[in-house]
Amino acid sequence: MDRLQAMQVFTRVVDTNSFTRAAETLDMPRASVTTIIQNLEAFLGVRLMHRTTRRLSLTPDGAAYYERCVRILADVEETEMTFQDRNRKPHGKLRIDMPGSIGRAIVIPSLCEFHSRYPDIDLQLGLTDRPVDLLQEGVDCVVRVGALQDSSLVARRIGLFEGVSCASPAYLERHGTPQTLEDLENHRAVNYFSNRTGRVIDWAFLVGGKEVEIKLSSIVSVNDADAYVTCGVEGFGLIQPARYQVLPYLKSGELVEVLPDFKPLPMPISAVYPHSRHLSPKVRVFVDWIAEVFDRCPLLSGRGSLDKTCTKRTPEERESGTTFETPVVTEWVA
Structure with a gap:
């Protein structure tokens, strides 16, 4: 059994919610798709999905396997892209998660700019304050406030959370x-x-x-x-x-x-992603872009003022800025 092909077929069945549509998009006979899924379940020793005449639904094992397959196939695609065309713009699906307040107030109003730069990236933006397991849930990058802890992840500070009482x-x-x-x-x-x-x-x-x-x-x-x-x-x-x-x-x-003389403890805002020797181009450009968005917002870059709003930076100002990446070492709170 070609395991990579089996992963591709399985994820296409899930994405289209249909064996027939998956077969059509893969240009394969429907019987072949059915056989591949059956062989995959036999190989893994688990049932991946419940099938009826009307609908398909993933089992818990199927959902977990799907998330892993999505990430593996994305890694394969990006590795091939790196060698096939080094000048090709980043493309493909990019899953991001961030607090709703940051997404709605800061990021979404600037998304047209990101899309203009990278029109081939399909951005899936989750707005939530809940903890996200990047590896288990197939999320490429999260934006979080506060200290963090996970040795398998890398955090790049992109801003500063300044509170007010x-x-x-x-x-x-x-x-x-x-x-x-x-x-x-x-x-x-x-x-x-x-x-x-x-x-x-x-x-x-x-x-x-x-x-x-x-x-x-x-x-x-x-x-x-x-x-x-x-x-x-x-x-x-x-x-x-x-x-x-x-x-x-x-x-x-x-x-x-109130209490203007007693400032709340500031907290870092970080872009967090899995540690990898070859950072995905689409993740890299997103992190660079969101760091730029935060840097031109005084209230999120440590230059806070009630009279200042987000502004665009000149190319010279962008070139003079600095960024850094550090291993995550402490527990995150948001």
Whole structure:
């Protein structure tokens, strides 16, 4: 049995959700497709899919095998492309995952620029705050906030998450405005809990060069960044979101900054992808592009200001910028 061909046939059946359509796109007899899938299941010793006259559905083993096949076939395609045509533009399917707030506010508004540069890349953009297993789920690259940990991955810092402590005017009118960190004991917050662990993430401040964590009580906790901000605007308690995310609310007065002398602990924003000696060209160009997008956004590049917005950089400015890649060494929190 040609295992590479079997993988190609299996993934095409899954993608088209039909043995007949898979056979047509592969220019093969339908009987051959059926035989290849049967032989593949016999070779693996598991059932990959449930088949009825109306529909196909993957078994848990089939879903796991599909994700691995997609990645293996993509690696084969990219390896062949490297040697076949070194001048060919990056192409193919590219699966990216990132927090919804970053995707909607920063990345999606600039996607036309990316598509203009790389029209042959089919971008699949997942917007989620949940942890993603890149290898198991066949994701090429994720954008995440905070420290990370996985020795099989590489993280490239592309920005800086600068938080701001704030609350609605209605909340401050009812409970007063905190002046010191000790005052927070008499306040409540909207708490944010981790999708991975379910643990509430404590507030963190940078005081005298050291991190200070504070637990706040709450009457509502969420695990979604947009819901987190909405709860703050509605007056459920103090919040500590990204400054870029609440900039319109701060300008309109729907949210008011508190404790301006006690800055939240900044966190790195990283593009994370599997460690490989030959980084996929499509992943490389995406990471380079998103790093450029973040670099021209003052609120995400460490040059934050309420009066600054994202701008395009000149070629000279892009050439003077620096980037770096480091092995992931600590646990990620977003």
